Amino acid sequence: MSRIYNVAVVGGGIGRSHIVEGYVTNPDRYKVLVICDLNPERMNALADEFGVERRTTSYDDVLAMSDVDIVDICTPPMVHYPQVMAGLRAGKHVVCEKPLVGSLSQVDEVIAEEKTSKGTLMPIFQYRYGNGIEQAKAIIDAGLAGKPYVGTVETLWRRGPDYYAVPWRGKWATELGGVLMTHAIHPHDLFTYLLGPVKSLFGRVTTRVNAIEVEDCISASVEMANGALASFTA
Incomplete structure (x- = not known):
């Protein structure tokens, strides 16, 4: 039996499509454990829709959760770089929407950080x-x-x-x-x-x-x- 990975979806806008197309369709591989969004109304609506009990407006709280294996970053682009770096430093696997970061130097920094992390980075190139x-x-x-x-x-x-x-x-x-x-x-x-x-x-x-x-x-x-x-x- 394959392992089931616990996922925190960070950003409830496009994050909903990740749940519908990626996680709900693969229940033997993934469980959405946490919904994180700065907008409590959107966060609660999304969590209610998919029966997710754990909810937070704090990304730092997500990274502190020892039972979260994957953080799926679906936030606006300007926060991708710090959130990806923080996720890798916390030892999480990181999925991040495009664009991943805003410069080649930041790409180099992300690659270097991943090499020392327990986690793996997956930019969204699903096609x-x-x-x-x-x-x-x-x-x-x-x-x-x-x-x-x-x-x-x-x-x-x-x-x-x-x-x-x-x-x-x-x-x-x-x-x-x-x-x-x-x-x-x-x-x-x-x-x-x-x-x-x-x-x-x-x-x-x-x-x-x-x-x-x-x-x-x-x-x-x-x-x-x-x-x-x-x-x-x-």
Whole structure:
């Protein structure tokens, strides 16, 4: 019989989808033990919906719970870095929504922290694990797909004013980026997951759709390490 991991879901907004799609569907592997949210009304509504008795508005309280194995961070991007680092230092396994952090230097710090932690970090790149992607990955890795020549990723997904009405969205300090970090990040990740690392890139970003700080349109020309050429548009 496999072990059942106790999970604390931190952030009751998108955290609900993690419960519905990840934990409720795998009761032999996971139990949602704690709901943590700064908004007591949302926290209690979510906990009531899924029958979770333990509730707190304090992330520090979650980390102090010895029976919590996994912290699932579903909070706004600007607090991901300190929460990930604190979770790893507490010896927890950490799942974190995208974008993981806001800079390459912070990525390096997270990697270093994970190496000394009892826990493991899992950034949210769930599309890698779909059946179609896993099959494509196996075919490519086996050498059956042949030599890659060119590729393209087009994320033609428009976000309007209603989406950016949430106070932390659309700002560098709180969302950490625009369409690259929050919307196109998944298809771009899939592309490099399948075709390997990027060797060089030239791109342009601009803000044309919404009255926001961050970019909402991008175009990039990419050279892959394997020699293939690609274009990214979002």
